Amino acid sequence: MPKTSPITGLPIEDYKIPKSPLWRRLNWKRIIPLGLVVFFLGKFFLTNTGFTEEGRVLQVVDQTAEAVEEKNREKLSAALSEDYSDRTGLDKSGLLDLAQGYFNSRNQIEVIRVSSDVDFPSEDRAIGTIRFQVIGNIGGDLYHGFRDSSALGEKIIYRLQKVGGDWKIVSIDPERGTWR
Known part of the structure; x- marks a missing residue:
């Protein structure tokens, strides 16, 4: 009597080992897309959770x-470097005073980051481009856009420097050249 498998109950002699290698038997039509999804989700989470320098800059x-949305001068000041200076001629106190004018108003906005790109010319410097949309209630009217209603959002260039291990904003330059 032939030996039978304790699991399947089939005769062991009837079991055939596949002759093709494992990599040929895998369903690559499912594995490749799944691998790409895992890769891009991993990259997204690593970038946006602060585990990478780019993630820390974006934070x-x-x-x-958030400071602008919450009208919080202290939180905005904490993100700016003491050496802040932009091409419009504003220093840190000038930018905070400009923001305070909005903070004192009854207007309420929401800032939505559309896209961002960060480059690191050195270990302690970062230069990035961000596109954002501003949506809110300004003067009783629904407002969409910073200067216009561009579908791509407004573009700013920001520069950051590492100060004491933390990233601080050194300048924020609007694409149009002025904040006013």
Whole structure:
């Protein structure tokens, strides 16, 4: 009597080992898309959770947007470097005074980051481009856009420097050249 498998109950002699290698038997039509999804989700989470330098830089940018939304001068000041200076001629106190004018108003906005790109010319410097949309209630009217209603959002260039291990914004330059 032939030996039978304790699991299947089939005769062991009837079991045939596949002759093709494992890599040929895998369903690559499912494995490749799944691998790409895992790769891009991993990259997204690593970038946006602060585990990478780019993620830490974007956290400072998001902190700045939250400070504007919450009308919080201290939170905005904490994100800016003491050496802040932009091409419009504003220093840190000038930018905070400009923001305070909005903070004192009854207007309420939401800043939505559309896209961002960060480059690192050195270990302690970062230069990035961000596109954002501003949506809110300004003067009783629904407002969409910073200067216009561009579908791509407004573009700013920001520069950051590492100060004491933390990233601080050194300048924020609007694409149009002025904040007013």
